[in-house]
Amino acid sequence: MDLGLKGKVVIVTGGGAGIGAAMCQTFAEEGANVVIADFRPIEDTVSYADKLAQKYQVETLAVKVDVSRPDDVKRLFAETVKKFRTVDIxxxxxxxxxxxxxxxITIEELQKFERVNIEGLFLMSQAMVKLHREQKREKSWIVNTISKSAFSTNSGGNSPYIATKGAAAAFTRGLATEVGREGIYVNGIIPGYVVTETTKNIPNAKERSEAMTKIIPVGREAEPKEIADVAVFLCSEKACQVMGVLMDITGGTML
Ligand SMILES: NC(=O)c1ccc[n+]([C@@H]2O[C@H](COP(=O)([O-])OP(=O)(O)OC[C@H]3O[C@@H](n4cnc5c(N)ncnc54)[C@H](O)[C@@H]3O)[C@@H](O)[C@H]2O)c1
Structure with missing residues (x-):
């Protein structure tokens, strides 16, 4: 199926690793131009961007950004528009x-979750909506990565994460209602247990993984690419009746 993403311009925040890196790869496979926005060392992001550009013959841009900082978000959109003229996704x-x-948990630690998972999401979405309106775009797409934890959890001890991802889920539905009629598709994805460098390095990762596998109906944790494939589909014309959904990609864990 041709998703019709060739030549589209995509910003992926947290695109330097894990699920975000897989999204960048999947968009590049589809012929989209990819802006990798991440706060890891810029050399790493540049190196990944160059690799994708060479392998898939697309244009890429690496930008060092902390999504929770208004000035960084402004700079990211300015650099992207300078290079690609617009942002589609x-x-x-x-x-x-x-x-x-x-x-x-301290208040400072709690605020770190709020800043990235709520304020970052808000600032980036606000910048995208402004650009859509300024450029009188016909259609644009926003996909928010939420988490199964916002709806069901058995880990214990991650209430700041759960609370902020719950806010992200509510924000996604609210924004879809607010801007959907303008042609902005806003959807969310809900990964469950995904194997990334981060999840491999949490305390008791192996035991945790074995326990999780037992409760996942598909019988194993997800690879980042399996999350990315669904997320990228949501940004295509093939998903033009999908608005404000929170797409369960948990292998049935929430059943
Ligand atoms: N891995 C899982 O099992 C899982 C499950 C459910 C949801 N999620 C969600 O998926 C998303 C990606 O998770 P992952 O597992 O791929 O993580 P990861 O740690 O592998 O990668 C996250 C990337 O985001 C970047 N990043 C973090 N904060 C940033 C900020 N403020 N500004 C810019 N870049 C920033 C990091 O540098 C890193 O490159 C997160 O929103 C996470 O909550 C992950």
């Missing part, structure tokens, strides 16, 4: 994860 994928027990 925004993947709000960067997120702060972590386990924090309620008795230990």
């Amino acid at each position: 925004l993947m709000n994928n960067a997120g702060k994860m972590g386990l924090n027990r309620i008795e230990d």
